[in-house]
Amino acid sequence: MAKKSFRETLREWDEGNFDFTMKTAGIPLPENEDGKEKEGSEWSRTPHLRTAGSEIKAFSKLYPVFAGLLLFAVITFLLLVIVEMPPFNSPDTPANRSEVTWRYIRSGLSETGAVNIVAGVILDYRAFDTLGESHVLFAATVAVMILMLAKREEEEPEEELSILRNDLILQNTAKVLVPFLLMFGAYIILNGHLGPGGGFSGGAVLGGALILYSSAFHPGKLQKILNMKSYRIIVLLALSFYSGMKCYSFFSGANGLETIFGTGTPGAILSAGLILPLNIAVGLVVACTMYGFYAIFTRGRI
Amino acid sequence: MNYIEIALLGLLLICGIAACVSRNLMVSLIIFMAYSVIMSIIWALLRAPDLAVTEAAVGAGISSVLMFVTLKKLRDINHTFGEDQSGEEKLS
Numbered sequence: 001m002a003k004k005s006f007r008e009t010l011r012e013w014d015e016g017n018f019d020f021t022m023k024t025a026g027i028p029l030p031e032n033e034d035g036k037e038k039e040g041s042e043w044s045r046t047p048h049l050r051t052a053g054s055e056i057k058a059f060s061k062l063y064p065v066f067a068g069l070l071l072f073a074v075i076t077f078l079l080l081v082i083v084e085m086p087p088f089n090s091p092d093t094p095a096n097r098s099e100v101t102w103r104y105i106r107s108g109l110s111e112t113g114a115v116n117i118v119a120g121v122i123l124d125y126r127a128f129d130t131l132g133e134s135h136v137l138f139a140a141t142v143a144v145m146i147l148m149l150a151k152r153e154e155e156e157p158e159e160e161l162s163i164l165r166n167d168l169i170l171q172n173t174a175k176v177l178v179p180f181l182l183m184f185g186a187y188i189i190l191n192g193h194l195g196p197g198g199g200f201s202g203g204a205v206l207g208g209a210l211i212l213y214s215s216a217f218h219p220g221k222l223q224k225i226l227n228m229k230s231y232r233i234i235v236l237l238a239l240s241f242y243s244g245m246k247c248y249s250f251f252s253g254a255n256g257l258e259t260i261f262g263t264g265t266p267g268a269i270l271s272a273g274l275i276l277p278l279n280i281a282v283g284l285v286v287a288c289t290m291y292g293f294y295a296i297f298t299r300g301r302i
Numbered sequence: 303m304n305y306i307e308i309a310l311l312g313l314l315l316i317c318g319i320a321a322c323v324s325r326n327l328m329v330s331l332i333i334f335m336a337y338s339v340i341m342s343i344i345w346a347l348l349r350a351p352d353l354a355v356t357e358a359a360v361g362a363g364i365s366s367v368l369m370f371v372t373l374k375k376l377r378d379i380n381h382t383f384g385e386d387q388s389g390e391e392k393l394s
Contacts, residue, residue: 294367
């Protein structure tokens with residue numbers, strides 16, 4: 001085998017013609033001439049040797065011993081931590097002694113107007129964290145798009161997935177379940193400040209419903225509503241709405257100004273100031289992200 | 303701690319070990335979904351309903367679907383590789 005530059009080797013590995021572990025496993029490497037594999041070389045005829053060969057043989061005996069030792073060490077460490085922990089519901093837990101906890105519990109309702117204290121914390125006191133999380137989701141989708149959207153319109157990998165589309169059980173289940181799932185997702189989002197739930201979980205339920213629909217039926221109908229263009233518009237509007245509203249609320253709150261979003265009567269659906277619109281924005285971003293992941297992974301486009 | 307919680311924690315342990323030990327990745331994924339469902343029930347029993355809802359939706363639903371899609375993609379890659387290299391007879 002001729003000596004190659006690191007870059008060429010890397011490219012071969014990227015194209016799947018070269019496995020770095022082959023060298024250590026002692027299986028002869030394929031002779032690569034002008035970028036193509038020789039016909040009938042032992043390596044190309046037996047692809048199952050690849051998986052067998054990817055185990056590094058020198059360590060195969062010591063591997064279980066070290067894995068066991070590591071596992072034992074981790075389990076011992078975790079058990080020691082558990083021994084040190086205060087018992088459940090005890091008043092001595094660090095969270096109970098913290099000043100912040102009691103502030104949230106005592107004056108959370110009057111300050112944010114949210115009956116659900118968790119919603120008050122994540123979307124009012126700590127709204128900046130949630131903004132960062134939404135942007136992380138957006139950045140993840142962008143990264144997936146950069147990686148998977150490379151091949152454009154001409155390729156249609158619909159054939160492989162069409163087996164799933166004709167499944168009667170899946171279609172009938174989807175027909176029954178999808179409306180209820182959409183309704184339940186909307187309920188979780190809209191009731192985030194009144195009960196358990198909120199933007200993230202409700203958005204995940206909505207995204208799950210969209211995934212179920214698009215995997216059971218032909219995605220053409222869904223694509224009329226939710227395509228690349230509308231995806232961009234929804235995510236852009238939701239994220240910029242969140243950022244703008246939170247800028248306003250932080251500015252007015254920090255300076256003691258009068259806000260146009262009052263806390264309202266606790267328990268009413270239109271209460272808790274900004275929490276309901278922010279929940280809707282987060283829910284839209286999460287639903288679009290989840291569905292976008294699925295669509296890009298299976299079809300290569302939204 | 304009542305018996306239901308002990309039973310659920312035992313099931314959680316069984317699911318965790320089974321998900322690691324099972325040879326088939328598909329089976330392991332389905333066990334992982336069961337793990338998430340049990341975990342969400344435990345969150346609800348620990349009076350964290352927000353976490354329970356999120357765990358059920360994200361842990362059991364979305365992440366499993368994404369892992370199924372990834373598994374399908376991996377199988378596709380292996381399949382096309384086997385056809386290209388005419389190694390099908392050796393494998394079967």
